[in-house]
Amino acid sequence: MASPAPQPAPSSALLRELATLLDAPGLQTGDAIETRFRKDWYAPLGAVPPLAVVRARNTQDVAAVLALCHRLRQPVVPQGGLTGLAGAATPEGGELVLSLERMRGVEEIDAQAGTMTVMAGTTLQAAQEAARAAGWLLAVDLGARGSCQIGGNIATNAGGNRVIRYGMMRDQVLGLEAVLADGTVVSSLNKMQKNNAGYDVRQLFIGSEGTLGVITRAVLRLAPLPSATQTALCALATYDDVVRLLRHAQRKLSGRLSAFEVMWADFYGLVTTRVPGVRAPLPAGHPFYVLLDLQGNDASQDAPVFESMLESAMEAGLIQDAAVASSHKEAQSFWQLRDAVAEFPVMWSPNAAYDVSLPIGRIGEFAETLRTRLLAVWPHAEPVNFGHVGDSNLHVSVYLPGATDLDFPEHEISDVMYGVVREFKGSVSAEHGIGFHKKPYLHCSRTPQELGLMRLIKRALDPHNILSPGRVFDLD
Known part of the structure; x- marks a missing residue:
């Protein structure tokens, strides 16, 4: 059932009042609305622009605008860097x-x-650079770093490449400030790791995708800045060996394993033959490739430990072949393999892209089951698999040669994908959120009781359903 639609006041009245609240650059209407505000990264460009665009300067602007929209029942969608992949x-x-x-x-x-x-x-990226200049590390990192914004990272609980060591965005947030739908400013800019004084209200907004409030400021945890990194690309024969290597590296590196990226043969073959500028450090043909690195503070001590870990893994038969980066430039070239996924929308379109989470031990079985189910319906389908794996996260892209935007069966592919996710007791979203795109499948990972609690919280904080209505779930 669709969410109850807010009943806004006539747009002319709303726009007149907005004009009195904001400076000239703070309000775009009509033909002045820039095209970029029409969509986030995933969604196709729609024909209908928003009613208006508010470009707030500060928390006070946000509070005043939301109070007005709450009073007039005007639906609002917050936007950050527009790099989201769920359409929220x-x-x-x-x-x-x-x-x-x-x-x-x-x-x-x-x-x-x-x-x-x-x-x-x-x-x-700006926050990372400021932290680095002060001798600290802001640990969350993802490919969209130059465009994505901290508020959006928090609202979607972003993950990225370093979750295995540092955790999700949730783990970096000590405090935050948010504005509720009625304009109330909730400021909880806590700097302490331990604070058990009542409910932890920040958790309401982390991962809420703009449906419960608008995040305006945050206090982020920083980590000591590593001064040395050891990087290797390994070839493996089986998924069981992948899991064994993960646990072996975690034990031998004593908590310094900071990335463990797994690429199936299909992904490795695709990016090393089709993406310009990406070279193959190891020959194609191995079933699995693992990109892993250690972050430390003393290269003279870290390098021997890292190499010893790899040598013992090879002696145990876990690794079939390996290449160790001898310089920062070479390490970056290894990472180009993994980051080449950013080229998929251009070189491999249309394709359906998925971000799911499974129990680590069953990811290999899941990938094989999914491939079998997909090929049973679309014999010429080309699914590719890659992911962080050490944090349970698998990414899957499915391409159908010859398909066009008009006849690409994304909905049918999604039905197969999320049916297998449900069968394996996984999550339909590991790090990208739900938004509009995954809303029909949220029930595959959440019980009716959990969904009921979500709706209860939404009604309490946004009684008129003006904040991102229809995203994540519908209200009954």
Whole structure:
């Protein structure tokens, strides 16, 4: 059943009041609305622009705009860097876009607390660079770092390449400030790791995809800045060997394993033959390839430990072949293999891309089962598998040669995909969120009781259902 639709006031009245609240660059209407605000990364460009775009300068702007929209029952969709892959930031007709892009900047780095206080519109890369300049590491990292924003990273609980060591975005957030649907500012800019004073309200907003409030500022945990990295690409014969290598590396490297990226043969063959500039450090033909690295602070000590770990893995028969990066430039070339997925929308289109989570021990079996089910319906399908795996995350892309945007059966492919996810007791979303794209399949990973609790929280915090209505789930 569709969510109860907010009944907004006439747009002319809303726009007049918005004009009194905002400076000139803060409001775009009509033909002045830039095309980029119509969609996030995943969604196709829609024909219907938003009612208007608000570009808030600060928390006070956000609060005033939301109070007005709450009073007039005007639906609002918050937007960050528009790099989302679930469609949550794509506006529908009649919705107001609330962009956080002007709210950027690092307000403080507290060296004693090991924290950074940052505005929500700050790009992840800008925050990383500020932390690095101060001798710290902001641990979350993903390919869209130059465009994605901290507020969006928190609202979607972003993951990325370093989750196995540092955790998701949730694990980096010590405190935050958010504005509720009625304009109430909830400021909980906590800097302490331990704080058990009642409910932990920050958790309401982390991963809520803009449906419960608009995040405006955050206090992020920083980690000591590594000064040395050891990187290797390994070839393996079986998925069981992949899991054994993961546990072997975790034991031998004593918590310093910071990435464990797995590429199936189909992915490795595709990117090393079809993506310009990507070279193959190891010959094709092995069933699995693992990109792993150690982050430490003393190369003279880290390198022998890393090499010893690899040697013992080879002696145990876990690794068939390996290449160790001898320089930072070579390590970057290894990572180009994994990051080549960014080229898929251009060179391999149309394709259906999925981000799922499974119990680590069953990911190999899942991939084989999915391939069998897909080929039974589409014999010429080309599924490729890759993922972080050490944190249970698998990415799958499915390409159908000869298909066009008009006849590509994405919905049918999704039915097969999420049916297998449900069978394996996995999650339909590991790190990309639900948005519009995965909403029909949320029930595959959440019980009716969990969904009921989500709706209860949504009604309590947003009684008029104005914040990102229809995303994640529908209200009964």
